Amino acid sequence: MSTASHPDTILLFDGVCNFCNGAVRFIIPRDPAGRIHFASLQSETGQSLLEQYGLATHDLSSVVLIDQGTVYVYSDAILRVGRLLRGAWPIFSAIGFFFPRLVRDRLYRFIARNRYRWFGRSTVCLLPTAEIRARFLD
DSSP states (O other): OOGGGSOSEEEEEOTTBHHHHHHHHHHHHHOTTOOEEEEETTSHHHHHHHHHTTOOSSOOSSOEEEETTEEEEHHHHHHHHHHHSSTTHHHHHHHHTTSOHHHHHHHHHHHHHHHHHHHOBOSSOOOOOTTTGGGBOO
């Protein structure tokens, strides 16, 4: 699967994680231009993109942002998504980058380890409405 057939900005997320699905639902209205597209890590598209970029296909502990052919994981992915949203989110992202990556990623991993316990799992992936379905790659 070639990157030429994909949008410039793709966020791969854990499709069964309630917290991750909530984050996608949070991002969509704050990205009215529709620059960010989505695929679950578990999907065929997600797995193919992980392979293509040399990432582990079995590791679901991080969202993955592919932006203009560059891959970002952990806190870098989240903060870079924030840069693309409208409102004050780009400012919050800029502030977040002032913290050392080691600190940011430790916090990210702590939340990731506990996300199922705190927010639960879904037995099905997020089903987008007809109007936003085009932003989902799988």
